Amino acid sequence: MTRIALVGNPNAGKTTLFNALTGLRHKVGNYPGVTVDINSGALRGAENTGIEIIDLPGVYSLTPQSPDEDVAVTFLFGINEAQPDFIVNVVDASNLERNLFLSTQLVELGIPMLVVLTMTDAAARRGLRVDENRLATELGVPVVSTDAPKGAGLSVLVRRLQEHGFGINISPVYAGYSPEITSTVSEICALSPDISPVLISTQLVREAPSKWLTGMDAELIESGRAKLCSLDIDPSTAIADDRYIGIGRISARSVIRTTASVSSISERIDQVALHKVGGYFVFLAIITLVFQAIFTWAQVPAEWIKTGIDSLGEITRASLPAGELRDLLIAGVIGGVGNTLVFLPQILTLLFLLGLLEDSGYLARGAFLLDRFMYRVGLHGKSFIPMLSSFACAVPGIMATRTIESGRERLVTMFVIPLIPCTARIPVYTMLIAAFIPATAKLNIGILAIDGRALCMVTLFIMGIAMSFTVAAVLSRTAMKAAPSTFMLELPAYKIPRISRIVRESIDQAWLFIQRAGTMILAISIALWFLSSHPKVQGKSPKEYERSTYAGRVGALVEPVLKPLGMDWKIGIGLLASVAAREVFVAAMGAIYNVDASEDDNHLGVAVGARMRAQVDPVTGKPAYDIGTGAALLAFFAFAQQCMSTFAVMRRETNGWKWPVLQSVTYLAIAWVVAFLVRTVVLAVNT
């Protein structure tokens, strides 16, 4: 097996080249430690030759600063497994010097290597032409140009890789370091021959050596660093300074300067899009449009799906004899899967629009505009993208945090995402508001009379958003306190989005969502159906029967915790059922009160709400639920992390149980406390 590693700066065109080389037939592998998807695949047209191409996460240097980079760097140094047999270094020709920083380090690894120049057209527009032959001489490795999307140059590359790619001899040219650094590196080399000069020089620059460096080597590096510091040399910058002197020379010899084309279109768009005042209006307009699409336009196909599922249920009801199997199919399978599918239009719309914004280059501008506000609460400008997705659903939102390079800021973003009011909460909010807030309720401010129900809905949304920022601010000042990562945002040139590609990627992602969330929801729906309809006991009144089911017993078990919130065991069952998906609460309460499930969803909500209002406490004879209960339930739904799919995706993305468990427990506690306070206040005001 010959393993070829694709290495390059982020956004250098690595993945595009990878797709061209493997023909998209790749598998995604998970590497231990962190969840970083590493794609690998066979070279197209040479599937049986045992050549594996590995697409490593983008890196700026061999000094890792994030978990993603750590995976790529340990792989290249061969820390956990053998070093790759061959390196294909993707170099962005329009950003040559910064890309060569990595290339010169890679050359020093001593692994056979080939440089692939990408974005040569962008370089030409900026008046830069790279002389491949000259660059090859300077670096001591072969250089080829390619324009992967158009396939030009690719055949040369593939031929080179197949024919004699692995035999290319390279002569390492070490960066010219100052005498002090050179002698420090040589001393460490002499004492520990198993670590290479490039490993030493890339570790000397760190405040502390990487964790994967073994005891003695780490000590040698630390003492070397201390020695340089005592000489008044800061290795963190001096080593890079020296390397860049060499790179400046390489660049001067191999770049031919031509005339640049006139001021770019991107620059002119940015004069509006990033304008100190106007930029924010553009941003607001775009975001409004996105919300409009999710909450209005996407509802139309969602209704079709809902109708389709309902009629499927009807057909099943009519064509099967009454019994266990029919109940399972209607309540468990069709109901469960239907609950997932209804969200599909919203998720697809959002993924598509985000893809459009990302591919056009606008998302980076949004991050640029918002960073100051996000930074104040310990988030990153890029956090706004996943948080925006989370208005549809937290699951794609959490997946979208992968674009945030800094591990800490990514974790804070993932942690607060479940507080963003997602679409699954809306049916619950609608039902409870209709049940507990009279249609005549008005808030009178002067001549303005604000509709009480609408105000309540808006308040719930604002509460969720405000809480997410509060939690982020508290976390980043306490438990996750750390120096902020380098901001490092690049604003790519605007371009016309590749629609077909975005559609394909949106469908891929939505399919992942269905697989992950759908299977979970299906399983829980079936389990819930079973628990709430078994054991079948004969000869009991419906009330006693409910309480004697497994679900009823669990509901009774949690009742003491819910009592202070004005809730009973029936709501307890509903809350437990909402673990499958929040909106299941409405259907579950319907099942408990025997409301005819053939009502469509809106009517179901109204009927359930009415039934809840009509419940009478058997002991006191008063209504079982007061407005305090309703307010407490609403507050509970705003904050509790009761979504199984979110839990599952958190576990996957953080690769452990710690964060999902911590998240669920924290938000359950917040939800309970806030619900209790809200009920107390509401009851006090109402008496």
Place this chain on the structure above:
Amino acid sequence: MHNIVSEYNKVDQPAPHCECTLDCLANGTKGEVCSVTGPNRCRLAELGFSRGCEVEVARKSAFGGPIEVRLRSYRVSLRVEEASGITVRAVED
């Protein structure tokens, strides 16, 4: 054993007079990097903010937000906190 080929060539330059930090440069003005400090200096140096490199402030955003900097034929945005760790010497066009 590895041999280190030293190709070191020290750039002769007088101690530059560094009067300001990168975030103090006005929009559209250029400077030459003198030193990089702060917790993220290692990454900033790797990105090309090396001693003697010419940088230009391409865009400053509202509310003290990020600063877009042009250097080495590319552009990158930094936070004010990072930019204030980069001392520069103003360069006339």
